[in-house]
Amino acid sequence: MCWCGTNIAKMVDVEDVAKEMSKLKHVVLAKDYKYMCSDPGQDMIIQDIKEHNLNRIVVSACSPRMHELTFRKALENAGLNPYMFEMVNIREQVSWVHSSRSEATKKAKALIAGAINRVYWHSSLDKRSVEIDPTTLVIGGGIAGLSASLKIANAGINVFLIEKETVLGGMLKNIDLSFPHFQGANELIKKIVNRVANHPNIKAFTSSQIKEIFGYVGNFEAQILSKDKEELIKFGSVIVATGLKTFDPTPLTNYGYGKLKNVITSLEFEKMLSQGNVLTSDGSEPNHIAFIHCVGSRNQDYHPYCSRVCCNTALKQAKQAKMAIPSAQVYNLYADMRSIGKDNEEFYANSFNRDHMFLMFDQQKALPLIKSASPKDNCNLIIEIDELLSGESLEVPADMVVLMVAMEAQHNAKEIAHATGISMCGNDFYIERHPKLDPFATTTAGVFLAGTCQSPKDIPDSVTQANAAAARILAAIKKGSAEVEVTTAEVNEELCCGCQTCVKVCPYTAIHFDPDKKVSVVNQILCKGCGTCGSSCPTGAIKCHHYTDQQILSQIEGLMQMSYELEEDLL
Ligand SMILES: Cc1cc2nc3c(=O)[nH]c(=O)nc-3n(C[C@H](O)[C@H](O)[C@H](O)COP(=O)(O)OP(=O)(O)OC[C@H]3O[C@@H](n4cnc5c(N)ncnc54)[C@H](O)[C@@H]3O)c2cc1C
Ligand code: SF4
Ligand code: SF4
Ligand code: SF4
Numbered sequence: 001m002c003w004c005g006t007n008i009a010k011m012v013d014v015e016d017v018a019k020e021m022s023k024l025k026h027v028v029l030a031k032d033y034k035y036m037c038s039d040p041g042q043d044m045i046i047q048d049i050k051e052h053n054l055n056r057i058v059v060s061a062c063s064p065r066m067h068e069l070t071f072r073k074a075l076e077n078a079g080l081n082p083y084m085f086e087m088v089n090i091r092e093q094v095s096w097v098h099s100s101r102s103e104a105t106k107k108a109k110a111l112i113a114g115a116i117n118r119v120y121w122h123s124s125l126d127k128r129s130v131e132i133d134p135t136t137l138v139i140g141g142g143i144a145g146l147s148a149s150l151k152i153a154n155a156g157i158n159v160f161l162i163e164k165e166t167v168l169g170g171m172l173k174n175i176d177l178s179f180p181h182f183q184g185a186n187e188l189i190k191k192i193v194n195r196v197a198n199h200p201n202i203k204a205f206t207s208s209q210i211k212e213i214f215g216y217v218g219n220f221e222a223q224i225l226s227k228d229k230e231e232l233i234k235f236g237s238v239i240v241a242t243g244l245k246t247f248d249p250t251p252l253t254n255y256g257y258g259k260l261k262n263v264i265t266s267l268e269f270e271k272m273l274s275q276g277n278v279l280t281s282d283g284s285e286p287n288h289i290a291f292i293h294c295v296g297s298r299n300q301d302y303h304p305y306c307s308r309v310c311c312n313t314a315l316k317q318a319k320q321a322k323m324a325i326p327s328a329q330v331y332n333l334y335a336d337m338r339s340i341g342k343d344n345e346e347f348y349a350n351s352f353n354r355d356h357m358f359l360m361f362d363q364q365k366a367l368p369l370i371k372s373a374s375p376k377d378n379c380n381l382i383i384e385i386d387e388l389l390s391g392e393s394l395e396v397p398a399d400m401v402v403l404m405v406a407m408e409a410q411h412n413a414k415e416i417a418h419a420t421g422i423s424m425c426g427n428d429f430y431i432e433r434h435p436k437l438d439p440f441a442t443t444t445a446g447v448f449l450a451g452t453c454q455s456p457k458d459i460p461d462s463v464t465q466a467n468a469a470a471a472r473i474l475a476a477i478k479k480g481s482a483e484v485e486v487t488t489a490e491v492n493e494e495l496c497c498g499c500q501t502c503v504k505v506c507p508y509t510a511i512h513f514d515p516d517k518k519v520s521v522v523n524q525i526l527c528k529g530c531g532t533c534g535s536s537c538p539t540g541a542i543k544c545h546h547y548t549d550q551q552i553l554s555q556i557e558g559l560m561q562m563s564y565e566l567e568e569d570l571l
Pocket of ligand 3: 491495499500
């Protein structure tokens with residue numbers, strides 16, 4: 001029983017739970033500890049397994065998504081099969097969601113009693129591994145995809161790189177200088193594109209898209225659709241690096257984008273900077289330029305998240321505006337300043353001067369309002385803002401307003417998710433296998449993420465993730481094989497009536513029908529153990545390893561029994 005510091009212990013009486021659990025049938029030992037996932041916590045489990053000859057372990061702590069692998073590894077280190085383990089989530093599902101300590105403690109006891117009943121029926125599952133075809137597929141030719149391709153190709157491995165646009169380079173093709181050191185982003189990407197285009201181990205397909213990917217880790221194949229032809233390619237691993245796009249601010253009527261001249265997006269301003277022409281719609285130099293932050297980000301009606309790079313981009317563009325037109329007055333209208341990343345806070349601090357004004361607004365209360373100016377105003381636009389720090393309503397003159405638009409997922413993110421078998425979060429960014437311990441792998445073995453398709457990021461973070469994904473693939477290639485899922489489904493041929501319901505429902509096309517035997521067969525490598533077939537089979541012919549009826553029913557029984565006893569006590 002883990003305390004998770006005060007995270008669990010403040011709402012669950014962990015010591016009392018441990019005492020109660022020690023009385024249950026089959027329990028040899030019940031212990032509580034401050035941080036079970038720490039090295040001393042894991043060592044304690046290993047020590048106890050050896051000392052008391054334990055053959056089943058239950059850990060009640062955080063979500064299995066966080067630390068199931070950690071504890072399974074600890075079992076392995078103690079010489080026990082890692083599947084002789086069950087994890088109970090008493091943090092996210094108990095302490096974090098309840099406000100009564102006694103009720104939360106009761107719920108924790110019931111959940112753990114269920115797990116103890118369940119683990120009794122666990123059996124050892126053996127690891128399975130498959131050979132890896134070293135050729136790697138990279139989808140997306142932005143800085144992330146290009147960096148990953150080069151890392152892999154430089155190690156002597158062949159890479160297929162697929163880019164949907166006519167040229168490689170991604171978003172950085174449109175970016176002039178990069179924050180905070182004002183290096184040329186455009187020049188940087190040109191150099192990298194050149195290296196990729198001339199690399200003997202990289203075959204780049206532009207104006208191309210990938211249709212469905214078939215196969216499994218180490219042995220995939222897919223059809224590439226180019227303008228005039230289709231080609232079948234085979235590869236062992238995939239890196240998804242499809243990036244993101246900028247938000248269209250038209251629906252935010254306060255800003256009049258698309259209606260008012262000289263209201264433009266950060267990307268459009270970036271193109272002006274690249275061309276060396278910061279000019280208003282009538283071709284004159286703007287005297288007042290305003291940058292409005294959080295356009296479509298941190299806004300419940302559009303995107304609730306922070307887009308991460310736009311505060312720094314605004315500071316960068318404001319400085320570039322001043323460099324282009326030294327007499328111009330520059331305003332940053334911001335909700336919160338988030339200049340995160342190495343050297344960026346210092347960059348923000350250096351932005352303060354007389355010609356660079358910072359005005360704060362309350363994103364939840366009132367967004368700034370942009371209007372056409374009247375002839376007497378001597379500017380193109382007027383921005384009304386309730387300035388938070390002074391408490392005053394101000395009118396800011398502007399000849400040009402730059403909207404720091406949100407970064408959002410590609411419109412066809414779902415298609416790539418479907419083709420590669422990876423999952424998306426509520427904002428349509430791809431989900432990593434583990435947010436802390438495995439932030440570039442996915443839940444589909446052999447498929448990795450790089451760059452902004454996972455979440456908004458700047459260039460250094462995108463490149464770091466790309467190189468990490470590439471290193472992971474190179475390590476697997478060096479090993480020559482990869483482990484695959486063992487909690488798979490299996491058909492009992494005696495019970496199968498050949499209805500093929502399972503073939504239709506399997507989301508991973510892992511089941512085929514054997515016409516000679518007239519039964520369905522599960523491909524153990526393709527199966528992800530999702531359980532869909534098991535719950536659809538009308539005859540109960542499908543057994544899902546590690547999720548057998550007996551395991552689940554005994555878990556429910558343990559949970560109900562403990563809940564009942566605790567209620568009785570109360571009476
Ligand atoms: C206005 C603006 C200014 C910025 N300024 C800076 C800065 O100064 N410094 C900084 O560090 N960061 C900056 N950034 C962020 C920077 O652009 C990103 O960090 C970087 O581009 C991420 O690279 P990426 O490879 O992940 O994605 P992208 O650059 O978006 O590349 C993705 C590629 O994948 C391709 N693709 C998409 N879908 C498919 C598909 N289905 N099949 C094949 N190909 C596909 C796309 O066409 C694209 O070429 C800025 C961003 C914006 C919008
Ligand atoms: S980085 Fe800045 S401008 Fe962008 S969403 Fe976050 S707080 Fe808003
Ligand atoms: S659903 Fe069950 S009975 Fe029907 S084919 Fe599949 S395994 Fe056999
Ligand atoms: S458990 Fe899921 S992935 Fe495996 S065969 Fe059944 S439906 Fe397909």
